[in-house]
Amino acid sequence: MNMLKRFMVVLAVCGVCQSAYGLEFQAVGNGALGVGGAGVARTSGAMAPYWNPAGLAFADKTVSVSVAGGVGLMPGKKLTEDLSTVSDAYNAWNKNKTSSSAELSLISSINGISNTDNLLATADGAVGIQIKHFGLGVFGTFEGGATPTITPISTSLPLPNESTLKTDLAQSRVNPRGILLLEAPLSYGHDLDLGDYGHLGLGLTLKYLYGETTSATQSIYNSSSDSILSSSDLTKQLSKNRSGKSNFGIDLGALWKPGKMVPVPLSVGLVGKNLNAPSFTDKSGNKIPVDPQVRAGIAISPLTWLDLTGDIDVIKNTTVVSGLRSQQLGGGAEFKPVSSLKLRVGGYTDLAQSTGAVTAGFSVGIPWIYIDIDGAYGLGSVKYDGKSYPSEAKVEFSLNFAY
Template sequence: MKKSILTLAFIVSCACSAGAEQWQILGTRPMGMGGAFVAVAQGPMAQYWNPGGLAMAFSDTVSGVELPITAGVEITGDVMKNASAIGDMASKFTEINAAQKNGSATNASQISAFVKTITLLDDMNDSGKGAMFEVAGGSNFKLSKVAVSVNNFTTIGLNPFVDVNNIGLGAVTVTGTTSGGITMSGVTATSTTDSGYNSARDTIATAITKLGGLSAISNLICGTSTGITVQNSDITNETTLANALVNQAITNNLSVAQVTDAANQLNTYATDAKPIIENAVAGNSYTNNQSNLTVDMVSFVEIAFGYGKFMKFLDGLSIGGNLKMINGNIGHDKFKFMQQSDTEDAFKTDMDTKSSWAPAIDLGFLWNVNKKYPKLPMNPKVGFVIRNINSPKFDQPDSVGGTYKLNRQARLGFALQPAKFWNLALDIDATKNKTAVNGFDSQQLAFGTEINIINRKYFNIPLRAGICKNMAEESSKMAYTLGTGVNACYMHFDVAGAISSDSTTMDDKEIHTKVLVSAVLGILW
């Protein structure tokens, strides 16, 4: 259970810091075209993508209503591979915790799991590791050059924090009383009579040397470099300690194969774990470890009123804007997974939330270049939009304090129409946007195309395809998008999806690091 819930937590969550919002894709037509729509900006969705498009007159999308819904997951920094591996160690956490609290001995398998886990946990502190889950949707209405919409944009996320100081396996202090602590007292430190375990014993001894030798393990368990020898005078070097760990594993009914696997795992992670163990504060108990998954939520409901108008000083240029009232609901919670016995507790606790309102302004420009230069081919258009110009602020929960600043975003777009049934679009974020994963930024480059197969006002089947790339992160790979729909008698239903070319590992399975899906039901006239 702990393994599966840990995995789920990483999929659906990631921690949000102030201003941690990337540009969300709202609508199937933009998503199908790779996320490029700023210079297309038609119909009710123009209010979100570029309110300058509200002034543009398109024979088949002058007015209407559209109900979009979009959901997506993005996993960054290969964090799922770490989370899945840590989930595999969940049962060992319980065994180690019980041994420490009860003052009993540990074995080769438990020590191996512990060393592997602290190595993976330390790796999870690297910048840019996390996951995002985003949902956007609402109702968008346009009548002539005026638009009204109510949309929700929600991000749930998680950032791991790893405490690599409190990793000692010694005595536990609770309410001023010290008790327990793993002890090797009474454990046989000579070779077992079953020679099948000897190879594993030698591998464990080698790994102990890599970890810093007997004194390092003694510091980890006892808080002093000679503590293990004081507990058990027969343990005097790496080999006798390895014997003791193997003998305790046999006492716990572990087979030769199981001990061998544990020995190999311990040896694999020993070198990386050595500096972690050396830097840890001696005597600080693992049961006091503060490692946690910080789960945060930001949910913004935007009530927007938009208007677009053509400008006389430049033929073909329209400018539009939105006046918005935004309700920001900010939530925060932490789950200390090294202390709490069941990871389900992360979902049982009540999230600390706070709601507040703030005004905001959007401004968009759309230039139909052919109005000024009619001889240019393919009907070029250029668009530029700035969302949340005033960077509104919202109250954060009492457990966090301060305010959450919703930073402004800017996006530039270009569009061509090689034929009446064929559109091309290109967008790029003009701002580098922070995301819900600390240290992971977003600056999307999007390109897409749309071909209308039948292209009649009363009936049409559009086909859309596109690509997008996060230019802010070198490790980010290309994502591919597809979309289609049916338009009949002014009504339309469209679907679209996006999937990354990159993958990560979860439960020994390869999964895509980014997946988005979208659907829209609308009436246009």
């Protein structure tokens, strides 16, 4: 429970990037997280306005509604471990301020922080509605992170006295930043009959966007509490710096089903999101564009009880963390042992960062009402607020109605 609370603190108020955002393609609803975050070629219902509006061309229900939400935290890239190491070293020096070895250890822990180390957190919430070949709803995604700005401390003798050392520590900072993007889409999917070449779905989404950014800078050393900034303290003051603006976005999608050309059901999809690069202005007057995203996907059903699917980001996405890019490759399998149960397994990797996670999930219910629960678990471990946690953790839930 304490970890969940810390997740929500980080997710609620992380800050703003000063150049550009390219929010990651989050696995919103539809059981996508359980199959490695893949949904471009397998989504035709209420979540299609988010994943690929072309899926609406093949909607198999007259009406469907999905309510989804999820959170994720990536304390990897060492920033949380950095702060934990500095805090331990500071406490050891604070107990014996005459020890030169303790002071050197503290200075080394600060100097050992790389300006490329970071923390990344995500969250989403959505209500999607599909009516025949139209889709609408409200989809919200959040991405927040933090990077350090380190001022090295000299290890030359004589070492700094207590007052000077604390002043030097205060020169190093952590810069949380983030963006909340709400989109209200109106989507349509049209089915083109290609004869012997199957069917091609084409989709268009026009959407109202509201983007809210926040920013802050915090010293690693807090003189008022005489302590080192902890991982869970990164975002406490950021709610004072929010700035919200409106804009509009354009998404285009395609989904090809080859039909009799392939002996088993097959779908190949491509979607481009925010193709007009909508921009927002932060509280300091900086223009912040949201970069376009392009993702391809494939889904195949070799057996009536087995679906295989995969997605890849065609281009690298910039992220809220300055200098950090993301290019996800993921996929998995969905098993349907009985009509009321689906089981999912998969995984994904970030080609730009060499990180990844295993995923799993399930759906349970009757055809017109069912729930999806999915999760992802990083293969590494990292310290967060002094305790060890997986290098990545995500959970996603959705409640679905179809008629």
